[in-house]
Amino acid sequence: MDKFRMIFQFFQSNQESFMNGICGIMALASTQMYSAFDFNCPCLPHYNLAYGLGILLVPPFILFLLGFVLNNNISMLAEEWRRPQGQRGKDPAVLRYMFCSMAQRAMIAPAVWVSVTLLDGKCITCAFCTSVPVETLGNASHPHLSQGEIQRVLARIPCKEIYNGQQLIANEVAVRYLRCISQALGWCFVLLMTTLAFLVRSLRPCFSQAAFLKSRYWSHYIDIERKLFDETCAEHARSFAKVCIQQFFEGMSTDLVAARCHLPRKAPADAGEAAEKLLGITDQGTMNMALKSWHRCKPPLHLHPPALPAGNGWAGEGQLPTHPSAPRKETAAYYSWV
Amino acid sequence: MDRFRMIFQYFQSNSESVMNGICGLLALASVKMYTSLDFSCPCLPQYNMAYGLGIMFVPPIILFLCGLILNRQSLVMLEEWRRPPGHRKKDLAVIRYMCSSIMQRAMVAPVVWIVVTLLDGKCLICAFSGSMDPQKFVDFANVSTEQVQQLLAKVPCKDDELVRNNTSRKAVSRYLRCWSQALGWSILLILIIAAFLARWLRPCFNQATLLQARHWSNYIDIEQKIFEETCCEHSRLFAHKCILHFFESMQQEIKLHSFSLPREGGGAEGREGLLQGITDQDQVNKLLKTWYYEKPPLDVS
Numbered sequence: 001m002d003k004f005r006m007i008f009q010f011f012q013s014n015q016e017s018f019m020n021g022i023c024g025i026m027a028l029a030s031t032q033m034y035s036a037f038d039f040n041c042p043c044l045p046h047y048n049l050a051y052g053l054g055i056l057l058v059p060p061f062i063l064f065l066l067g068f069v070l071n072n073n074i075s076m077l078a079e080e081w082r083r084p085q086g087q088r089g090k091d092p093a094v095l096r097y098m099f100c101s102m103a104q105r106a107m108i109a110p111a112v113w114v115s116v117t118l119l120d121g122k123c124i125t126c127a128f129c130t131s132v133p134v135e136t137l138g139n140a141s142h143p144h145l146s147q148g149e150i151q152r153v154l155a156r157i158p159c160k161e162i163y164n165g166q167q168l169i170a171n172e173v174a175v176r177y178l179r180c181i182s183q184a185l186g187w188c189f190v191l192l193m194t195t196l197a198f199l200v201r202s203l204r205p206c207f208s209q210a211a212f213l214k215s216r217y218w219s220h221y222i223d224i225e226r227k228l229f230d231e232t233c234a235e236h237a238r239s240f241a242k243v244c245i246q247q248f249f250e251g252m253s254t255d256l257v258a259a260r261c262h263l264p265r266k267a268p269a270d271a272g273e274a275a276e277k278l279l280g281i282t283d284q285g286t287m288n289m290a291l292k293s294w295h296r297c298k299p300p301l302h303l304h305p306p307a308l309p310a311g312n313g314w315a316g317e318g319q320l321p322t323h324p325s326a327p328r329k330e331t332a333a334y335y336s337w338v
Numbered sequence: 339m340d341r342f343r344m345i346f347q348y349f350q351s352n353s354e355s356v357m358n359g360i361c362g363l364l365a366l367a368s369v370k371m372y373t374s375l376d377f378s379c380p381c382l383p384q385y386n387m388a389y390g391l392g393i394m395f396v397p398p399i400i401l402f403l404c405g406l407i408l409n410r411q412s413l414v415m416l417e418e419w420r421r422p423p424g425h426r427k428k429d430l431a432v433i434r435y436m437c438s439s440i441m442q443r444a445m446v447a448p449v450v451w452i453v454v455t456l457l458d459g460k461c462l463i464c465a466f467s468g469s470m471d472p473q474k475f476v477d478f479a480n481v482s483t484e485q486v487q488q489l490l491a492k493v494p495c496k497d498d499e500l501v502r503n504n505t506s507r508k509a510v511s512r513y514l515r516c517w518s519q520a521l522g523w524s525i526l527l528i529l530i531i532a533a534f535l536a537r538w539l540r541p542c543f544n545q546a547t548l549l550q551a552r553h554w555s556n557y558i559d560i561e562q563k564i565f566e567e568t569c570c571e572h573s574r575l576f577a578h579k580c581i582l583h584f585f586e587s588m589q590q591e592i593k594l595h596s597f598s599l600p601r602e603g604g605g606a607e608g609r610e611g612l613l614q615g616i617t618d619q620d621q622v623n624k625l626l627k628t629w630y631y632e633k634p635p636l637d638v639s
Contacts, residue, residue, distance in 0.1 A: 086632030119375065137382070172498065173381070180380035180389050187396045194403045201407055205416040217569055224570075225577035229629065232581055239613050240622075301619030 019105055022070055026109040030063055034116050041126035041158040045151045048158075052127025056117050060110030067106030073098060073223065080222055094222070097215035104200075111193050118186030121179035122158070128178060129157040137177060138169025240303065246279070248299045252290045253280030353411075353559055357443055360408050364447040368401050372454050379464035379494040383487045386494070390465025394455050398448030405444030412440050414559055432558070435551035449529060456522030459515035460494070467493040470510055477506035579638040587634070588625050589615035 042051055068074050077098045080090070117123050130151050132138075145153070145168070153165035157174045165171075204212060257280070281287055380389055406412050415436040418428070455461045472478035472486045481489065492498045493510045501507040540548065592615060616622055 083633065084631050087635040088633045121376070121378075170499070172495070176378050176380050176495065177382065177385075179376075179378045180385055183378070184389070184392060187392065187400075191396055191400050194400045194407070198403045198407055201413065202416055205413060206420045209417060209420070217573060220570065221573040221577060224574050225580065228574070228577045229581055232585070233626075236613060236616065236622075240617070243613070243617075301622075303613070303617035305617075 019071065019073075023067070023105045023108050026063065026067060026070070027112040030059075030109045030113045031116055033059070034113060034120070039122050039126075041122070043156045043159040043162065045130060045148075045155045048129060048155055049127050052123045052125075056114065056123045056127070060113045063109040063113060064106050067109055068102065071102050071105065073102055076223055076226060077102065079226075091215075091218060093211060093215045094218045097212070098219050101219075111189075115186055115190045115193075118182050118189060121182040124182035124185065125175060125178040126158045128181075129174065130154045132157070132169065132174045132177065134169050137173050139167060240301075243303050244299060244301070247304060248294065249279040249281060249290065251299070252286075252293060256281075256286055256289070353556070357409055357411065361405065361443045361446050364401060364405055364408070365450045368397070368447045368451040369454055371397070372451060372458070377460050377464075379460070381492045381495040381498060383468055383491045386468055386491055387465045390461045390463075394452065394461045394465070398451050401447040401451060402444050405447055406440065409440055409443060411436060411555075411559060414562055415440060417562075418558055429551075429554060431547060431551045432554045435548070436555045436558075439555075449525075453522050453526050456518050456525065459518040462518035462521075463511055463514040464494045466514055467491065467510055470513075475506040475509055477504055576636075576638060580634055580636070583638060584629070584634045585616070585625075588621075588628065592616065592621055 037055075039055065042048060077095065080098070081095055083090075132154060134150070134154070150168070153163075153168055154174075156163045156165065157171060157178075160171055163171050281290055375393075377393065379386060415433060418436070419433050421428075468487060468490045470490055472481070472490065478486050478489060489501060489507075490510070492501045493507050496502070496507075616625060
């Protein structure tokens with residue numbers, strides 16, 4: 001149990017830092033993704049807006065969902081939410097706490113993507129280049145150009161190589177203007193997010209500290225209980241499997257001995273530990289038959305009760321006498337009500 | 339208990355260094371952010387000042403708020419400030435001490451940003467190029483007012499066709515950069531002198547009060563951490579007991595429903611303990627189903 005205790009304390013103390021670590025990694029991943037992404041503005045009047053806003057808004061949505069998917073606690077939240085009440089009441093405050101802490105962590109990577117995109121400026125330049133105020137920045141009195149033509153020329157602003165409207169409005173002027181607006185939006189967005197985070201974090205101790213401590217304790221408890229239950233079940237499964245397999249080998253050994261009409265071996269009082277571990281199977285043919293039987297006919301998931309200690313010294317720690325086959329089936333039916 | 343003692347000593351010695359580390363990281367992050375930021379002055383008369391001053395002052399506010407958010411002690415201080423007195427009086431000196439140490443650490447990154455911005459010069463050139471007196475510069479002296487405003491606004495943009503290769507543009511740029519760097523170095527000097535004086539002169543005033551405040555602020559921090567550790571330990575034990583009770587109650591139920599002879603103890607005790615009397619696929623399924631449909635009550639008395 002000491003080992004389990006250490007493992008659980010590790011998980012508990014590091015659950016928060018583990019989640020924060022994943023959160024930070026996703027934020028870094030989103031900046032990397034942005035820099036690796038090859039932004040390619042279409043430079044066509046109606047496509048620019050769709051492309052620019054798409055790149056601005058769709059990846060954050062994906063990152064937000066990914067933040068939930070990568071969070072282990074989402075299944076815990078769902079389980080706690082959907083379980084029948086039974087003998088234990090459900091506390092909506094705990095569910096709200098769990099959801100809020102997960103949502104906050106999942107929001108960080110999308111916010112980083114939106115900030116980096118706005119501060120870089122390419123998306124807004126692509127999306128809004130057709131809305132540049134030509135009157136103030138350029139030559140609105142440029143003749144012989146219909147509205148549609150002007151739109152087409154302006155749409156090519158992000159693509160310097162094919163831009164042909166230098167007389168209408170200088171490319172650098174328009175790009176600088178749009179980038180300035182984009183950066184202003186970006187900084188305002190970052191300021192807003194930081195202010196919100198600050199307010200959320202600093203107003204909580206002022207208002208609902210006791211309720212917060214309660215929710216935090218019980219949400220940790222639910223998490224620990226789930227892990228401990230899984231560990232206990234795993235331990236149980238291990239013991240179950242060990243006994244099941246031991247009984248299988250003993251069953252095989254007994255069958256083979258009965259089939260060959262050998263005299264029973266010498267009492268194990270003078271057989272060493274190694275002989276005990278061999279479980280009565282000591283030659284190639286027997287072993288092959290055991291392996292074949294294990295594959296073709298696995299034993300039922302039902303362990304025989306241990307025997308009463310008999311007088312012949314057989315009832316050691318790991319030994320179980322086998323039942324004959326017929327009663328085994330009866331007891332299987334016997335237990336199968338539940 | 340030894341392990342706990344080691345962990346608490348670690349927390350004690352490292353609370354300050356963790357916070358100093360975060361402070362340093364934020365300062366480095368602010369320099370990195372500035373260098374990776376693509377500063378592009380709009381070079382338009384109405385927008386220059388807003389952009390230049392915005393870039394100089396908005397990120398420091400953001401960095402200051404980040405410094406407060408990332409510092410664990412700010413939460414501890416707020417809790418201490420807002421808690422009901424109960425059986426324990428509140429000492430305002432401790433709260434003031436904590437507040438001042440938090441603020442000092444949070445101010446480092448914004449100051450670094452402002453100083454780097456001033457030493458670099460681009461922000462000030464962008465913001466104040468339109469406020470220069472055109473008469474002082476040869477190429478701008480004899481131009482009409484609106485046009486001179488346009489030209490001055492374009493000074494930060496070296497490659498703009500209107501002011502490319504314009505010697506007066508370079509003159510304005512150099513002049514503003516000189517002022518900007520002078521301002522930057524002066525601010526840095528004043529702050530360092532202030533920090534030096536504060537650190538040197540502090541022992542001359544109220545040293546005893548300071549020691550007390552520092553001790554009790556450390557104490558509050560440690561107490562908070564120990565409380566969280568104890569709650570974790572408690573919830574683990576609670577869960578352990580709860581699950582054991584659950585397995586025992588399942589075992590009882592199975593014994594009640596089955597008619598097997600009571601088992602003898604002895605050799606089978608060990609294995610029996612591990613298997614908790616659950617030795618059948620159906621019993622295991624029932625146990626798992628009961629765990630989901632009817633979790634045991636939170637009561638291990």
